Amino acid sequence: xxxxxxxxxxxxxxxxxxxxxxxxxxxxxxxxxxxxxxxxxxxxxxxxxxxxxxxxxxxxxxxxxxxxxxxxxxxxxxxxxxxxxxxxxxxxxxxxxxxxxxxxxx
Numbered sequence: 001x002x003x004x005x006x007x008x009x010x011x012x013x014x015x016x017x018x019x020x021x022x023x024x025x026x027x028x029x030x031x032x033x034x035x036x037x038x039x040x041x042x043x044x045x046x047x048x049x050x051x052x053x054x055x056x057x058x059x060x061x062x063x064x065x066x067x068x069x070x071x072x073x074x075x076x077x078x079x080x081x082x083x084x085x086x087x088x089x090x091x092x093x094x095x096x097x098x099x100x101x102x103x104x105x106x
Contacts, residue, residue, distance in 0.1 A: 002068040005061060017048070024054035031055050056101040063094035 012021040034051040037044045044050070049057065070087035073079055
């Protein structure tokens with residue numbers, strides 16, 4: 001999993017136009033404005049990732065990394081049950097964000 005994250009980070013730097021991190025670097029105010037536009041019934045339109053999608057991508061990358069690291073720590077018996085609980089939490093949060101991201105795409 002950590003290898004896939006590494007690939008995505010590399011692809012975010014040298015990949016296609018809409019895969020690059022620079023194409024979806026939105027600040028919190030733009031994310032809030034976009035979500036507000038969704039609730040108003042007249043959403044803003046974007047080519048590539050919209051601000052909510054970019055937030056989901058960052059969350060997916062961070063949660064995937066934390067899941068991988070906590071899984072590694074659990075596998076190697078670092079930290080006892082604490083890392084096992086964290087691993088489960090990060091994995092479930094990751095699945096939730098992936099589900100929301102897919103819902104947003106659909």
